[in-house]
Amino acid sequence: MTTIIDVAKKAQVSKSTVSRVISGNGYVSQESRKKVLEAMEALSYSPNLIARNLQSGETKTIGFLAQGFIDPLGVFLQSFISIAKRYNYYVTLYFTDGDKKKEIDALNQLKYKQLDGVFILTRANKWEVIEPYSLYGPIATWHRIDSERIYSSYIDHYSGYLRSLDYLYQRGYRSIGHVLGNFENLNTKARLKAIDDFHQEKKMLINDEWIFQDKSRIDNGRNIAHLWHEMNNKTDAMAFYTDSVAAGFISELQTLGYSIPEDVAVIGFDNSEISRLMHITTVDYSIKLQAENSFIYIHNQLNKETIPEQEMRVQLIERQTVPLRKQKKEQ
Incomplete structure (x- = not known):
């Protein structure tokens, strides 16, 4: 040893x-310091191989990593801290600003036993870079990933998005725009499959001009509002992958003189506080329970316990941005 x-x-x-x-x-x-860290890396040395079995070897602290503020952060962090407190754990928040080195610095806190476990809300590095750190403690995320080393509390975005599209269809909408996240994200790929399956089932053609990618969340709702404003063939409904971008879209269209939902229906995804404040119809996919299940996994791994996870489900929350629309008779 x-x-x-x-x-x-x-x-x-x-x-x-x-x-x-x-x-x-x-x-x-x-x-x-550099020499020591390089030696530890070369020897695959964990400073807590012995002390981790002793009470003094525990920090009772979980690291919570995020690139910065996103709409679901408040709900997720509050829920995570609440259940951590119940089991006598502290939570330390790390904002990395999308900096890969800052993220590695935070993960090294796990490696050198200054954290007991880590939860990742949004990441900067690729998963293959992050995965080796699971040797030093449990890592969980809400991202949808296929990994035996990192726990994922994801919920099926395919069924949730398909439900939102079916709902729009049932309410009378036929030209539907889609605002999606990073196309490399597995949740985005699930939504793209839902779009394909939906159009095939309804025998509707997919208009590529109606699919938008939001890469940063920052001001993209406003940017998409201007793109929609400039379209010759405007959609009569827009489906968003997150409420915050939907809210920015609505706000900017109102500035441009449009009325929501009279000019375009909007459906979001998250059931966040902003969707409640702006009365946005949205999809609730159990963010609170995703946070709680993530902590439960970390706790169980650290304490060799089997506290059961909570069952999650997808719900559509009806508000004011998707009114019933009279469908024009087909010629």
């Missing part, structure tokens, strides 16, 4: 220097 002495020999520094690097207490030069 690799020991702290082995690391010190490999790095050609004293045992106390290695201890200071691991604990984060005391001065260590940048050169010595």
Whole structure:
């Protein structure tokens, strides 16, 4: 078994220097710190291989990683902190601003036992970069991923999005625009499949001009509103992958002189606070329970327990932005 002495020999520094690097207490030069970290990496040394079984080896703290503020963050974080508190855990929030190095720095807190586990709301690095850190503690996410090493609390976005499209169809809407997230995201791929299946079932042609990609969430609702405004063949409904972008779309169209939902119906996704404030019809996919199940997984892994996860379901929340529309008779 690799020991702290082995690391010190490999790095050609004293045992106390290695201890200071691991604990984060005391001065260590940048050169010595780099040597120690490289030695630990080369030797696959975990500073808590022994101490993790002792009470003193636990921080009772979970890291919560996000690139920055997104609409579901408040609900998710509040729910995660609430259940963590119930089980006597603290939660430390890390905003990475999409910086890959900042994200790795946060994950290294797990590696060097300054965190017991990590939850990832939004990531900067690829999963293959993040996955190895699961050797040092449990990692969970709400992203839809296929991994044996990272827990995913995702809920099926295919069924939720298909339900929203069916709902629009039943309310009389036939030209439907789609605002989606990153096309590499598995949830986005699930929504794209729902779009294909929906159009095939209804024998409707897909207009590629009616599919929009939102890459940043920032001001994209407003940008999409202008794109919709400039379209010659406007849609009579718009389906959004998140409420915040739908809200920006509505707000900007109103600035341009349109009336919602008279000029275009809008359906969101999240059932967030902004959807309630703006009376947006939306899809609720159990964000609170996704947060709770993520913590339960981390807790169970750390404590060798089997607290059951809660069953999640998708619900359509009817509000004011999708009124019943009289369908014109086909010629």
